[in-house]
Amino acid sequence: MSEESDDLTGSPVPRREDEALLTGRATYTDDLVPPDAAHLTFVRSERAHADIESIDTRAAEKLEGVEAVYTWPDLADSSSPCVLPISTGSLDCEPPGHPVLARDRVRYHGQPVAAVVAEDGYRARDGVEAVSVNYDSREVVTDPEAAREEGAPTLFESAPDNVAATTEQGDLSKAEAAIEDADRVVSIDLENNRLISSAIEPRAAVAEYDAAADRLTVTMTSQSPHGHRGKLASTLGLPESAIRVIAPRVGGGFGHKGHHHPGEAMAAWAARDIERSVRWTATRSANYLEGAHARDHRTTAHLGVDADGTFRGLAVETTANVGGYGLGGGASMPGWYGGLLSSQYAIPAIGCRTRAVFTNTAPLHSYRGAGRPEAIYVTERIVDVAARELGIDRAELRRRNQISPDEFPYETAVGASYDSGDYEPALEKVLEAIGYDERTEDGTVESVESDDPDDGRLRGVGIACFTESTGGGFESGVVRVHPDGGVTVAAGTHSHGQGHETTYAQLVADELGVPMEAIDVREGDSDAIPKGTGTFGSRSTITGGSAVVESAREVREKAREIAAHRLEAAVEDVALEEGEFRVAGAPDRAISFEEVAGAAYGRGLSEDLEPGLEATTFYEPDGTAYAFGTHAALVAVDPATGDIEIERYVAVDDCGEQVNPTIVEGQVHGGVAQGIGQAMYEEAVYDDEGRLLSDSMAEYPVPRAEQLPDIETETTVTPSPRNPLGVKGIGEAGTIAAPPTIVGAVADALDVAHVDMPLTAERVREVLEE
Amino acid sequence: MYPPEFDYYRPGDVSEAIDLLSGGGRVLSGGQSLLTELKARQTDPGRLIDVGRLESLSGIDAGSEGVRIGATTTYAECVDSAGVREAIPVFAAAAEHVGDPQVRNRGTVGGNLAQADPEGDLPPAALAADATVHVAGPDGERTIPADDLFEGENRTALESEELVTELVLPAHDAGGYARRIHPASGYAMVSAAVVFDVESEAVAGARVAAGGAVERPIRLAGVEKTIEGTPVADLAGNGFPTEIGNALDRAGDEVDDELPYGDRHASASHRRELLPAYVERAIENAIDGTGSAEGGESR
Missing domain, CATH: 3.30.365.10 (Aldehyde oxidase/xanthine dehydrogenase, molybdopterin binding domain)
Known part of the structure; x- marks a missing residue:
């Protein structure tokens, strides 16, 4: 540069x-109304796990303005496979992919069962209400650990124990030996809560078919137009050259507009079938029901650490809930989550075993961070617990184990090749900014900003270091x-x-x-x-x-x-x-x-x-660029109400050279907001019958501006040697760093080793009462 | 989000509205609750009677004895009204917490009380403020005191063919509102409203109402009785007199006879536990003369 x-x-x-x-x-997909457009809406399963006995579409077909009603046999009769592609390469089984409309069985609440195409959205919705579906319910399992137990209902024949894949990264036996050899073993059990992408714009598509040229144009909410072209070609059985995908303005992606869902496929298929344009826009609830959902890990980790604080080995076992179908690479994605478990530390032995488990929930896929937040959360939480058990300051324990700048490129024990890094300056910068040195004897921090530190609230500080694989x-x-x-x-x-x-x-x-x-x-x-x-x-x-x-x-x-x-x-x-x-x-x-x-x-x-x-x-870059940083937060917890106020949040990020510092700052802000959302508010919840309770924004708490702190940002600059610009990615840093930062601060305030997310007021009160 | 088909009526006056209501359907005013239900197809009334543009139902008339607020007056109009803020600060404070600016510019006070959402901001404020609700129906007009208005979750003493025309709220010297915001919906997960006059520098005519933890707003007689006659100065310092602190601690017990209200974000028992803290904040806000707002929001 x-x-x-x-x-x-x-x-x-x-x-x-x-x-x-x-x-x-700006023009978004739903703003486009071709003159011949018809409107597509889905009939969605009310059951989480059931066989479909019959679907009666006759009443819907008779309604004025209803152009067509489709069920699986209509799709099966066509030349298109109508099954969304699934990456089975790294799975231990070969489950069928997600059918565009349910074949003979539904596996999650909200799965599309029939499709209605009508003159407008009103008629389409009337049509949906006129379709009746007879189900024969099956036993439901939504918990990934329960799904592995003997006698649990099975979703796919090829995975009788519901395990899609068991993956090992690093060397688990070596890690366990190193842990045994260490002066002390620190352990943690934690959950990484299930999240739903909440982009402002739901998924949408407008499919236009030019019969004369036999070409299909699909305008849609896509993060990856060529990727979607390939996926549509697979689902429809068409050559990629016969499909044009246009992504106009798109109102946020966060991952869930990067993979393939039934909506755009059904719109494209129907446009060819009726030879007119078909529009589809998911409602918020449809988006929430269908997913993809994200995170949802149950994890046990052990860290071997010597009395002087030296990390010797880290062993992690995690169970990831991948939902009712493999959606693209969604089912195999948790298998590589362990790649970041070394975080910023020189840990000589690391092993990670991941079990990806099918359950009767919406399919899982990537969401801002996609495995990175889950891994860093484990490491940063267990480092905090280690500091607490060893009586070593949390910042000092991190400092002692950070990889030093002269060790790069650094090969971690889980096989990640870190390109460049200078971790300690970012840590020191954050400590200085948040006033960490003012830490008092009893472990609390003299809040710099709080005008009334004697207000009866419990104060805590949290810090989290991270690395992030980018590009x-x-x-x-x-x-x-x-x-x-x-x-x-x-x-x-x-x-x-x-x-x-x-x-x-x-x-x-x-x-x-x-x-x-x-x-x-x-x-x-x-x-x-x-x-x-x-x-x-x-x-x-x-x-x-x-x-x-x-x-x-x-x-x-x-x-x-x-x-x-x-x-x-x-x-x-x-x-x-x-x-x-x-x-x-x-x-x-x-x-x-x-x-x-x-x-x-x-x-x-x-x-x-x-x-x-x-x-x-x-x-194509010469290898992955590893961004990094350290975030810190000061919180005040009101013991009477359980309310948590984030009094300060400081983010120090290093994404190498910055093309535009304002945009870098904006990316940090957005990521931190979503990370705080995970830490404090968000969770997708299913009831015992597998019904998604958090099916709207009135039920799924995405944080509002007033629930977020001012986010103070600073940066350091460590260029990447692996691309000509010296840049590293910054998009996901905030979602990675904020959850362990906030949980660490609240655990500090409550003087406990760990609290699971989301940190609701009720959960805080429960901890205080124990 | 496409509502079912309905017939739309816009009556020219209240009596025409009552006639139309006798034929069934639901009253449309600001539409901030009803349209959401319609779009989600949770309701299919067939007919909507739009009273939102009836000028006779809108407006604020503030006098020294109290304030008359037309049923279709918006939250924003109440918040912006110096008369409301001065005479019934608790009501202005509660109205300021409803929804967001768009909702406050559309939603109406009559619609809010008729909706009787257990997590609504206005019901406890109206109850504490001793509001009288004026109602028109096929048999003429009648009044319902707030004490008799709220019967349960989305249930009031209103008949289906009746229409709220206005509220009348007596002026009070001090009023305060405090609420815990629901993390998802933004409604009042727990709320408390406190109103009293000051006579000889002591609390007089105290009315205290709580919302969110039970199915309908409910008065806390024990707290009212305890703060009655307390010198205002005793409530102004740091920490309340022991007796009042004890009464606050029992606030949850005072709603024992009511149907508990909770959800997976905050159970009914958790909400009950929060009541003392929010009643305390409402009292503090009343004393501060802030009425509310920022002071009352969950920090």
Whole structure:
């Protein structure tokens, strides 16, 4: 990255996309109404586990305005498989994938059973109410540990004990031996509560079928247009080239718009069947019922630690509830969660066994962090417990075990290769900011900000260190210069809050010496953009950013050659300065970028240059970039009410070089908000019959602004050597760090080793009464 | 979220509204509860009688003796009314906690009381403020004191063909409201409203009501009796007199005869345990003269 101070890269440029988003002028999927559009709605299972005896659609079909009512036999009669693809590679069984409509059995409350297509949403909903389904109920199991017990109801024949996969990472026997060898064994049992993605915009799709061309265009809420194209092709039995996926403005993703659900598949299938456009928008409740849900681990961990605080070994056994079907990679995802168990510490032996278990709940998949928050939570919680048992300060215990900067690249005992890191400065920065040194004898902290520390409330401080694996896979990036010098930048990523229109323009503007205003950033069209991977896993700046920068550099080199030819100078004597190509030592000999752009498409090219001025890069990083940081919080707990106030929250993050510090800060804020949501409020709850109780926002507590503290952010900068920008991802840091930070602070306030999330007032009161 | 089909009526005056109601259907005022139920298809009344634009039902008339508030007056209008804030601070404070700005600009006080949500902000405030509800029906007009209005979860003394026309609330010297926000719905998981006059620098005519922990707002006679006659100065310092502290501790026992109300976010017994803390905060808010608001919210 260039050191020049007038670079756009690295400066807090305001987000270019915000004006349209904030004034309501941006177009989302549900805003699109093709003139021939019909409306799709689902009949969803009222049962959690049942055989379908019969479905009577006759009354619905007779309703005015109802175009079609579909059940599984309609799909089975078509040439399409109509089963959502499942990654079985790392599973111990081969369960069938999720059928678009239930085949003969439902496995979770809310599973789509029939589909109604009607003239409008009112008629479709009337149609749904007119469909009657006869069920023969089966025994229900929603708890993953109960599902493994003998005699538990079985969801799939190929997994008689409901275990989808047992996976081992690291070396469990080595870890257990190391623990046995240590001076002390510290143990913890914990639950990582089940969450539901709550993007502002629910999932939606508009499917348009061009019968003459036999091509399908699906406009949808996608984080990964090319990924969804491939999944739709699989579900519909069509070549990828016959499908165009467009992702317009998307109101938040968090993972659940990166994988395949029945809605978009059914809309696409129906559009082909009736040869008219079909719109579908999930209601909030449908989104909650269908998932994907996330987290939901029951974990036991043991840490071997010597009297001086040295970590010797960490052994973790976890049971993950993957729900009623494997959805894409959802069932195998928990199997690699252990990769981050080393957090920031040199732990010589780590072993992790994960059991992914099917239950009668919505399918599980990725949600902001996707395994990383679960792993870091285990490590950071057990480190706190170790500090408490050893009588060593929590910050000091972390400091003693942190991997030192000269050990990078560092191979952890679970096989992660950390690229770079300098952990202690972030820890010290956070301690200083939160006033950790003011810790008093009795273990409480003199609150810096509280105006009334003698108000009878219990105060606690929490700190959590973390690492985060960011930026896997390849990405496409195109830089296309038009004859007038305008630039179109395209990437296979998709921005639904991340600000790529701003950051990619900053990066390319610096490479080409053109103003940001001359650059148009395009994403979200599988026809217009070369095959890409999408936006998830804190990957876009690393992969998409690097891809567009490499393309820009290629374009700049060609432009320089064109300029040299026009200026009759040697290429090596020509340099791009202040928006024009100049000959060294002859300042009056110059040609503007616009003129070069025009020349690229006109006469006057040298014979050895082809016309055109654009480049396409498929970039794949040299390895994973590991972001890191330390967060801290001060809490005050009211013993009379159980209320927790987060008096201060300080986040120190290191995501390497920052393209736009304001956007980095925004990502930290959003992640911390969601992490606090998990720690204090959110939990998806099923009743004994497998009915989802938290099926609306009135039941599922996403934190409101007034329930969140001011989030103070600081950063350190440790560049990654594994990509040309030196960047690391930042998207998921907050959801990883906030849960152990808040739980640690509340446990400190209550003077207990551990409290499970969510930290409701009632739970706090129960702990206080014990 | 598509409601079932319904016929929509917009009567020109109250008597036409009553006539229409006799033919069945539900009253639409601000629609902040009813539309949600309709869209979720939890109700299918067939007919909606929209009284929201009847000017005769809207408006605030504040005098020294008290305030008349039209049934279709919005929460926001109550919050913004200097007359309401001065004469019945407990009501303004409670109204300020309802929903969000959009809800407060649409939702109406008459609709709120008729809805009688166990976690509503206005019912305990109306009860503590000794409101009288004026009602029109096929047999003419009648009044219902707040003490007789609330019968249970979403149940009131109103007949199905009756319409709330206005509330009349006597002025009081001090009023305070405090609530624990429901983490998911934003409703009042637990609430307390306190109203009293000050005579010879002591509490007089105390009325204390609690909501959220039981199916309907309920007066806490024991707390009322204990604070009655207490010098205001004794309530202003740090920590209440022992006797009052003890009465607060028994606040939960005072709702023993009522049907408990709770959910998986906060059980009924947990809500009962919270009552003393919120009654205490409501008293503090009454003394502070803040009426409420920020002071009463869960910290």
